Amino acid sequence: MNFWDRLLALDRRYVFIGIALAVTIPIITALTLPLGEPAPPTVAVYEFIEGLEPGDVVMVAIDYSPSSMPELHPQAIALVRHALQKDLRVISVTLNPQGTALARDLMARVGAEVGAEDGVDYVHLGFKPGGSQVILGMGESIRQVYPTTADGRPTGTLPVMEGVNTYADIALLVDFAAGNLPFAWIAYAGERYNQDLAAGITAVMATDLYPYLQSGQLVGVINGLKGAAEYEVLLGVEGLQAPGMLGMSAQSIAHLLIIFLVIFGNIAYFASSRRRR
């Protein structure tokens, strides 16, 4: 068995150790790498929110579970911070039962950081089962679908909900999701009620959403952890307020290792095949 054969037969535990080191060392050493220019789909979301007037309403759908938090939570934190800093009203909903606690924490955390008041500047309406039925229902009446907030306050009495009852009262709806829900928001809220939509998605979903971005059915897309970091750069936040930037270094080194593994795997494969012939 020569070198190439031994490389091909490498115990996968060495690969696991490599990935573990590639992820942990950049985080422990707080390694920062330059990000480059923000991608146009991220800039499009940022600029749409920049163009809104104080008092306008942004609805965020926190349609993800803890498994997708590393990619999607930094996106949602950055966007909600941006909206609240611009004195926009932010309403959160979720169609994922696991998303309700995540949304509640997110809104409370960012609200406290920017000095926004629950019920006045932002509110979390909570989870409703039904997926597309809920999306369509909010097109008819948000207060009928959500008569109370997640913590039981009547929706109609809250200042943040003043004048808000259908999609016509919402300037932008941003769905943060790791599954199929962005397609339901596009088909029902976007197409039926002409709601302006953006999406914050995991990187593996990007290919699915780009056709909708090109067709104008999405005003923009925040794509993966890189999208979150780009939004943070646009906002000008850093340190602990920029979890996307913190995660990008680890992701970059892990990607680099995977690329090297693929290249070396191919070199070893062809060298070994040639030797056998």
Place this chain on the structure above:
Amino acid sequence: MRLQVPLLITFLGGVFMAVQFFVPHELGQTAFAELLNWGRIVAAFALVLGIQSLLRTHIEKIRRQREDWHYSAVAIAAFVLMVVIGIGFGHGEGSGFDWLFRHVQVPLDATMFALLAFFIASAAFRTFRARSTEATLLLVAAIIVMLGRVPSTLLVIFGDTGAGQWLHATMPDVSEWIMNFPTVAGKRGILFGVALGSIATALRIILGIERSHLGGGGGGE
């Protein structure tokens, strides 16, 4: 009757929902809003059915002591614990339910997903081979898109040189081009196929040709 009534309801419901989309009359919109309320109630019952199915599967596994039945016992115990704590003591901020969600479910869920990174790296090393022209194209495109997602790695490889800076600035654009053109072209083709298939399936259900949704294991005629 057991067959005709559900088929009639499906037909009327399907035709009504299709027609009301194009007819913005108040009567149709009121009925549409009411049907949406019904839909949400049915969806809530679907959640109950899902729980019943989950419990039945795991209880059966425990009763027959099938392989790994211990995990089923853990699943049921966890389910009962969350239901009792959630319904009995509330699920708001600071509750026991909230504590369990934050300190048990969140780390477990994140850990399960994080394991993917290890297996993907190992699988990429072992199986991602340029064995044919198509596979080579896929491999090159994948590496470009990956580098475009993390352009700073090019500075790690090439250092802060002219080539490193040029690649750092250019690779995201190349990656974006691949995403915007070849990928979207392929994706659009797939989407059209899926949409046409969905319309055909919807028509078959509305017209009663496809009856598998009625249960009994029967497919289309």
